[in-house]
Amino acid sequence: MKNRVLAVLLAISAGVVLAAPMSVQVRNGKVRATPSQLGAVVATVEYGAVVQAGAPQKGWYQVTTSDGKTGWLHESALSKKPIAMRAGATDAATGVSSDEVALAGKGFNEQVEAKLRKEGRLDYTWVDRMAAFDVSADQIRNFRTQGNLPGGAQ
Amino acid sequence: MSDRHMLAMTLALSAAGGLAAVLFAGCEGMPEVGAQIAKDAGVISADQAQSLTRGAQALQKTWQDLTPEQEYYIGRAVTAQVFQTYPPLDRPAANAYLNILGQSLAVFSDRPETYGGYHFLLLDSDEINAFAAPGGLILVTRGMLRCCQNEDELAAVLAHEICHVEKKHGLAAIKQGRLTEAFTVIAAESAKQSGNEQLASLTREFEGSVGDIVMTLTTSGYSRTQERDADAAAVRLLQRAGYPETAMIAMLNRMDERLANSGGIGFAKTHPSAKSRADALRTMIQAAESAPDAIRQQRFAAVMRPIIAGR
Numbered sequence A: 001m002k003n004r005v006l007a008v009l010l011a012i013s014a015g016v017v018l019a020a021p022m023s024v025q026v027r028n029g030k031v032r033a034t035p036s037q038l039g040a041v042v043a044t045v046e047y048g049a050v051v052q053a054g055a056p057q058k059g060w061y062q063v064t065t066s067d068g069k070t071g072w073l074h075e076s077a078l079s080k081k082p083i084a085m086r087a088g089a090t091d092a093a094t095g096v097s098s099d100e101v102a103l104a105g106k107g108f109n110e111q112v113e114a115k116l117r118k119e120g121r122l123d124y125t126w127v128d129r130m131a132a133f134d135v136s137a138d139q140i141r142n143f144r145t146q147g148n149l150p151g152g153a154q
Numbered sequence B: 001m002s003d004r005h006m007l008a009m010t011l012a013l014s015a016a017g018g019l020a021a022v023l024f025a026g027c028e029g030m031p032e033v034g035a036q037i038a039k040d041a042g043v044i045s046a047d048q049a050q051s052l053t054r055g056a057q058a059l060q061k062t063w064q065d066l067t068p069e070q071e072y073y074i075g076r077a078v079t080a081q082v083f084q085t086y087p088p089l090d091r092p093a094a095n096a097y098l099n100i101l102g103q104s105l106a107v108f109s110d111r112p113e114t115y116g117g118y119h120f121l122l123l124d125s126d127e128i129n130a131f132a133a134p135g136g137l138i139l140v141t142r143g144m145l146r147c148c149q150n151e152d153e154l155a156a157v158l159a160h161e162i163c164h165v166e167k168k169h170g171l172a173a174i175k176q177g178r179l180t181e182a183f184t185v186i187a188a189e190s191a192k193q194s195g196n197e198q199l200a201s202l203t204r205e206f207e208g209s210v211g212d213i214v215m216t217l218t219t220s221g222y223s224r225t226q227e228r229d230a231d232a233a234a235v236r237l238l239q240r241a242g243y244p245e246t247a248m249i250a251m252l253n254r255m256d257e258r259l260a261n262s263g264g265i266g267f268a269k270t271h272p273s274a275k276s277r278a279d280a281l282r283t284m285i286q287a288a289e290s291a292p293d294a295i296r297q298q299r300f301a302a303v304m305r306p307i308i309a310g311r
Helices: A002-018 A098-105 A110-118 A125-131 A137-146 B003-016 B030-040 B046-060 B068-085 B092-106 B151-166 B176-188 B196-220 B224-241 B246-262 B274-282 B294-308
Strands: A020-024 A028-032 A041-046 A050-053 A060-064 A070-074 B119-123 B130-133 B137-141
Touching: A041 A070, A110 B068, A110 B196, A125 B068, A125 B119, A125 B137, A137 B092, B068 B130, B068 B137, B068 B196, B092 B119, B092 B151, B092 B224, B092 B294, B130 B151, B130 B196, B137 B151, B151 B224, B151 B246, B151 B294, B176 B196, B224 B246, B224 B274, B246 B274
Parallel strands: B119 B137
Antiparallel strands: A020 A050, A028 A041, A028 A070, A050 A060, A060 A070, B130 B137
16 A cells, blocks of 8 residues: 555656746757757747756756657756746746746846947947857867867766 | 734834845745735735835845846846957957857856857957856957967866856856845836836946946956866866866966966956966866877967967
């Protein structure tokens, strides 16, 4: 009997973990085919989107996106806290309260940056150029192979 | 007055006086309970209760409550402000190499993903220094480059900076008063666009927060504990990425020599002595120094030698 109760409890807790919703906390979340930052990208998810996440495995979550795609996201791309969506975004029905919306979506944001730019208080020219530097997974793979860098563990 | 009334009044008053943050630090939900009890007891109105709750919640918030998006906008402004003193070095090939090297390390960090990702840039300054703005914008001066003889040593510099981003050391430099003010303004609003007055107030606190971080990066420096944490994490990061961690010690020793000749500007001002850092790392690192890989040496030299030489 004791074992059966334990089994049921374990099943319930496993079930809860399997179904846990998490929010994407990066601007361009890349859902990957394998638990690796260099894995093939199978889907992209935007900031605030909710995915269903399984139990974490060495820093990675297997996730299912709202349109049913499955893959892996690193824990640093996910938050257990709900993230407020901008108006018009796709996954608006996240069940966050209006207070949470106000707190998460407001404040030190693009509106503040726009004001600083407009008033000429900060020059963002080079910040924008710097942020445009992009490195692909292939470039990283080639760079590592050519440089004789051992496999490493992510 | 009944005990319940007394309790309600006490809780409501402490919330109103801003004491809630102190009394209930680390105990989320208590101000809400206090305001609720006060409202139920008829001591305050529903509106007042809501306002008290919001105010108390704002007081409890710290830099750890900044969202990744807020961190991103703070980091962009910090970088723009650093550029006012340290101009960017417009060398496409060298900056492209720096970004591939940096990204090759960042994918192995405990925080490979940030809101806007990691990006790297060289600065046209002879001062020996490197900066990590919140969210992953990392800057390295020509002077710092001169402390690196090969790719492995430059990887050590970048790994250290990536670890500051990972641990959010920049955000921790923001004075709590500014955040309390900003969170109070944010909490007082509805979900609509900020009005002019609130926007002006938020912009003021934002600029103050950015100023706090820039001051820490360029003048006062992180704490010794933060630097030691970043060094230790950088060693683990180098190991995971396949770089010899002894490169960190070699780089620090060269930096120590160069700083001794530079009269203590730049990095020396904002970091514990390079020698003490190298000594601390020696206790962590068992591996013997190895000769740098020829191909890594060659590709580093191809793009960085002219810059190191000041051409």
